[in-house]
Amino acid sequence: MAEPRTPPLLQVAGVTKIFGGILAVGDVTINVNRGESIGLVGPNGAGKTTLFNCICGQLRPERGTVELDGVSLLDLPTYKRARMGVSRTYQRIEVFPDMTVREHLVVALRARQSTGRLWRDMCNLSSVTTDESGRVDEVLELVGIADQAEVPVASLGLGSCRLVELARALVSEPVLLLADEPSSGLDIRETAELANVLRTLQHERGLALLLVEHDLGMVGEVVDRAIVMNLGNVIAEGPFDTVMADPAVRHAYLGVTA
Amino acid sequence: MQHFLGFAIPGVPFGCTYAIVAVGLVLTYQATGVFNFAYGAQAYVSAYLFTRLVQNNHFPVWLAFVLSVVVLGPVIGLAFDRFLFRKIATTNTTAKLVTGISLFVGIPAVLSVIFGSANQYSPPSILFDPGTVYLHVDGTPVNGSAVTAVLATVAILVALGLVLRFSNLGLQMRGAVESRRLTELDGVNAGRVVAVAWAISGFLAGLAGVLLAPTYGELQFNDYAALMVAAFAAAAWAVLRSLSIAALAGVLMGVATTTLQGYLPVNSVWSSAIFTSFPFIVLVAALLFVPGLRRLDRTKDPLSSVDPPTPPSVSSLRAPQMDRVIRILWYVLLGGFVVSMLTWLPTTWENVFNAGLVFSTLFLSITLITGMGGQLSLAQATLAGVAAFTAAQLATHFGFNFLVGGLIGAVVASAVAVILALASVRLRGLGLSLLTIAAALFFDNTVFPQALSGGHGQSISVLPTWVGLGVTNPDGHAFFVLAMVVLLICIAGVQLVRRGTTGRFLGAIRGSETGATGLGINLTWQHVLIFALSGLVAGIGGTMGAIQQGQVSPGLFNYQLSLVFVVVVVTTGAGTVEGALQAGFGFVVLQQLLTYVPARFGGNSLVVVFFAFGALTYAAHPEGIVEFQKRRWTLRFERLIFHTDPATAGRIPGVSGGPTGGAPPVAVVEPAVGDHG
Ligand SMILES: Nc1ncnc2c1ncn2[C@@H]1O[C@H](COP(=O)(O)OP(=O)(O)O)[C@@H](O)[C@H]1O
Numbered sequence: 001m002a003e004p005r006t007p008p009l010l011q012v013a014g015v016t017k018i019f020g021g022i023l024a025v026g027d028v029t030i031n032v033n034r035g036e037s038i039g040l041v042g043p044n045g046a047g048k049t050t051l052f053n054c055i056c057g058q059l060r061p062e063r064g065t066v067e068l069d070g071v072s073l074l075d076l077p078t079y080k081r082a083r084m085g086v087s088r089t090y091q092r093i094e095v096f097p098d099m100t101v102r103e104h105l106v107v108a109l110r111a112r113q114s115t116g117r118l119w120r121d122m123c124n125l126s127s128v129t130t131d132e133s134g135r136v137d138e139v140l141e142l143v144g145i146a147d148q149a150e151v152p153v154a155s156l157g158l159g160s161c162r163l164v165e166l167a168r169a170l171v172s173e174p175v176l177l178l179a180d181e182p183s184s185g186l187d188i189r190e191t192a193e194l195a196n197v198l199r200t201l202q203h204e205r206g207l208a209l210l211l212v213e214h215d216l217g218m219v220g221e222v223v224d225r226a227i228v229m230n231l232g233n234v235i236a237e238g239p240f241d242t243v244m245a246d247p248a249v250r251h252a253y254l255g256v257t258a
Numbered sequence: 259m260q261h262f263l264g265f266a267i268p269g270v271p272f273g274c275t276y277a278i279v280a281v282g283l284v285l286t287y288q289a290t291g292v293f294n295f296a297y298g299a300q301a302y303v304s305a306y307l308f309t310r311l312v313q314n315n316h317f318p319v320w321l322a323f324v325l326s327v328v329v330l331g332p333v334i335g336l337a338f339d340r341f342l343f344r345k346i347a348t349t350n351t352t353a354k355l356v357t358g359i360s361l362f363v364g365i366p367a368v369l370s371v372i373f374g375s376a377n378q379y380s381p382p383s384i385l386f387d388p389g390t391v392y393l394h395v396d397g398t399p400v401n402g403s404a405v406t407a408v409l410a411t412v413a414i415l416v417a418l419g420l421v422l423r424f425s426n427l428g429l430q431m432r433g434a435v436e437s438r439r440l441t442e443l444d445g446v447n448a449g450r451v452v453a454v455a456w457a458i459s460g461f462l463a464g465l466a467g468v469l470l471a472p473t474y475g476e477l478q479f480n481d482y483a484a485l486m487v488a489a490f491a492a493a494a495w496a497v498l499r500s501l502s503i504a505a506l507a508g509v510l511m512g513v514a515t516t517t518l519q520g521y522l523p524v525n526s527v528w529s530s531a532i533f534t535s536f537p538f539i540v541l542v543a544a545l546l547f548v549p550g551l552r553r554l555d556r557t558k559d560p561l562s563s564v565d566p567p568t569p570p571s572v573s574s575l576r577a578p579q580m581d582r583v584i585r586i587l588w589y590v591l592l593g594g595f596v597v598s599m600l601t602w603l604p605t606t607w608e609n610v611f612n613a614g615l616v617f618s619t620l621f622l623s624i625t626l627i628t629g630m631g632g633q634l635s636l637a638q639a640t641l642a643g644v645a646a647f648t649a650a651q652l653a654t655h656f657g658f659n660f661l662v663g664g665l666i667g668a669v670v671a672s673a674v675a676v677i678l679a680l681a682s683v684r685l686r687g688l689g690l691s692l693l694t695i696a697a698a699l700f701f702d703n704t705v706f707p708q709a710l711s712g713g714h715g716q717s718i719s720v721l722p723t724w725v726g727l728g729v730t731n732p733d734g735h736a737f738f739v740l741a742m743v744v745l746l747i748c749i750a751g752v753q754l755v756r757r758g759t760t761g762r763f764l765g766a767i768r769g770s771e772t773g774a775t776g777l778g779i780n781l782t783w784q785h786v787l788i789f790a791l792s793g794l795v796a797g798i799g800g801t802m803g804a805i806q807q808g809q810v811s812p813g814l815f816n817y818q819l820s821l822v823f824v825v826v827v828v829t830t831g832a833g834t835v836e837g838a839l840q841a842g843f844g845f846v847v848l849q850q851l852l853t854y855v856p857a858r859f860g861g862n863s864l865v866v867v868f869f870a871f872g873a874l875t876y877a878a879h880p881e882g883i884v885e886f887q888k889r890r891w892t893l894r895f896e897r898l899i900f901h902t903d904p905a906t907a908g909r910i911p912g913v914s915g916g917p918t919g920g921a922p923p924v925a926v927v928e929p930a931v932g933d934h935g
Pocket residue numbers: 019022023024042043044045046047048049050051
């Protein structure tokens with residue numbers, strides 16, 4: 001991969017997070033360029049989710065910096081980071097059980113644009129516009145859950161909930177998507193479908209993607225570059241195939257999965 | 259020094275009971291993850307029975323003690339565990355709180371239904387005579403109740419400490435609250451550990467109850483509510499974790515209270531209010547400054563990530579045809595109601611329904627804060643009172659029209675609500691409920707009496723000249739028209755917020771705070787916003803209530819009413835406007851119907867018992883048991899009349915009687931997942 005000319009979209013430098021003496025993320029540095037997709041892999045407990053939390057603001061790292069487009073994110077609350085175009089999905093799903101799939105996407109659209117004005121509600125100006133429902137339909141179609149649009153998510157399975165989260169994250173047209181194990185709970189066909197969607201997004205919308213995933217086959221299909229973490233540290237980085245051939249990586253993985 | 263001890267020593271018995279109650283609270287919380295809101299009621303039951311057995315039935319004191327504390331205390335604790343809290347161990351904080359609050363409200367009501375509402379006087383002491391001075395500490399006399407309290411407290415706490423340290427029980431308890439399932443994987447019977455904790459804490463409640471009793475001449479539930487808030491404060495400083503800090507904080511608070519009281523000017527408002535306002539200040543300080551309290555609701559079971567998504571609360575889907583039918587029925591009902599009120603209904607019932615309109619308005623504020631905001635505020639009656647008192651003051655001193663003053667008052671109530679919201683920004687669930695009930699007690703004891711103290715006596719009458727429009731004329735329908743219009747405006751406002759972006763955002767926050775902020779929703783702003791709206795509506799309701807009652811008095815807006823309101827609304831459905839209306843009318847109509855029943859059946863207490871039982875079902879039916887039943891019947895009619903597809907019905911678990919009824923909802927819709935691929 002050639003040196004990028006423009007500065008990276010997301011710059012994570014020296015991020016360290018400690019939980020009561022346990023180093024969850026230790027001095028991790030990652031750059032993500034515009035439109036680039038990176039696979040973040042590693043055994044359970046490697047610190048991948050914690051790193052996501054540091055980027056999105058659910059956690060504050062002890063050390064290090066996180067910058068988006070040269071703007072430091074560390075002092076911004078989560079919701080402001082989201083409005084700057086950082087979207088994510090969660091390993092432990094965070095859907096809104098009372099709402100239908102469509103409502104999830106409407107909320108996401110409005111939250112990103114911060115158009116939650118009380119006076120609009122009071123003047124009954126808050127119904128869903130045709131423009132909004134057009135965008136919602138488009139994303140539902142893309143992710144492949146259009147037929148479940150009116151279903152309350154509480155009655156969906158785990159796999160569908162992950163797709164709802166993905167659609168919800170995408171509808172606000174983020175510049176950076178952090179996906180935390182999006183394929184767990186999906187079957188093989190759905191996973192292939194998902195890989196397809198992620199590739200399309202990257203190619204057509206120039207979305208930058210940071211993908212945490214245990215299904216290495218899928219990661220290989222989607223990403224340009226892979227970063228391997230173990231016990232809080234980055235142990236390898238580079239093109240997917242090269243990285244996977246690295247003995248240190250094989251050791252880290254076999255230590256867990258064998 | 260003697261001065262100081264003279265003030266401090268009378269505080270010791272209070273401190274001891276605070277300590278015992280705080281320890282009991284922490285113990286249950288540690289072992290079961292439940293913050294037992296009903297704890298004060300448990301203490302009251304034991305004290306009540308103890309006193310009654312001694313005074314009315316002439317039991318020897320030791321026997322009464324054994325029956326009411328050693329036997330009844332643990333039995334109540336075990337019953338709570340077995341029949342209530344065990345079933346809801348995995349539900350959210352709100353459900354546990356509602357269950358506790360229902361018990362807190364329901365238990366004294368049950369007592370007065372059973373034993374009548376006559377109070378018990380001069381409760382006896384379990385060991386030493388309260389009237390006798392047994393010793394002097396540095397010249398300060400120490401009477402029997404103080405000696406008893408100290409001895410009993412020290413003995414019990416030392417014994418408890420030894421048991422927890424030198425048996426496996428302590429360790430297992432700590433394990434049980436971290437993750438019941440993990441503990442069970444280790445081969446520990448977590449259910450038994452939890453039951454033991456409930457039994458011990460039940461005993462402690464009973465003990466605290468009888469120790470506190472002789473310090474008052476008359477046994478009153480209010481004193482136990484105040485005891486509980488004091489214990490909340492002590493437990494809060496212990497971060498609901500450390501038994502020894504809880505005990506220490508309890509004793510210190512008791513001592514500090516009487517000491518402060520001693521140095522305050524005698525007969526000042528503050529001197530009498532210190533007993534309830536000092537715990538409030540300590541509690542608020544803890545909520546604001548003890549960082550560990552903010553994380554209480556967020557600690558999650560490490561195994562919970564393997565759970566399937568939360569099961570659906572009953573979906574509110576109904577067929578469009580059914581929607582139309584119901585809407586038409588509502589309009590017919592509304593029309594019939596208005597015509598009846600204006601024509602043939604007797605004045606008694608017109609008054610009852612007027613009160614229903616007022617309560618419905620007030621209850622809409624609970625729809626906002628609890629149904630939409632997902633937070634339990636225990637100060638809604640207080641907010642109503644803030645508006646009413648403001649209006650009364652403006653009318654008295656500046657000659658404001660009461661309606662205009664009420665609007666200003668509603669804005670003031672909204673501002674008070676915003677202060678509560680800002681103070682609780684980092685708190686959720688439990689912390690917020692504690693903060694609001696403490697605020698309610700503070701207003702009851704300090705602010706409202708102060709607002710009266712312009713020579714008004716017990717209440718301020720709402721003069722006809724204040725209101726105008728003939729609203730206070732008992733023979734006309736002006737009040738009805740006014741209350742109806744106000745209610746309709748409030749309903750429209752609430753519906754607009756509910757259906758609008760704000761409603762959607764709040765729905766998202768209720769579903770998942772993490773998910774909602776991750777999308778760009780500002781939680782703090784939404785939190786403050788819904789408090790402000792709720793305060794506004796509560797204030798409007800309060801003003802209307804004052805006009806309807808013809809007076810403004812602290813008794814109309816006390817903390818107990820706030821608790822009762824929550825229990826009532828949660829029973830009929832906090833999530834919908836219909837729920838608030840059902841609550842408002844149900845509450846007053848039931849009260850009126852009970853006036854036709856002989857008083858010995860308990861009168862208004864029976865209404866409270868009724869709704870308290872209703873609210874106990876909250877964990878199973880968070881949408882409200884009445885709402886649940888209504889949807890169930892609607893669904894049956896729907897199927898009968900429109901022959902709708904049973905698959906739609908299957909989305910509502912446990913509702914349809916058909917073969918799919920019991921199946922998890924996933925099974926019904928899941929096949930569709932494969933279709934899109
Ligand atoms: N909130 C937390 N409190 C304490 N420890 C945590 C917390 N979150 C994660 N950890 C610990 O941090 C480490 C990294 O966890 P995580 O980021 O979830 O790993 P991954 O997502 O790679 O599986 C693990 O050892 C985990 O136990």
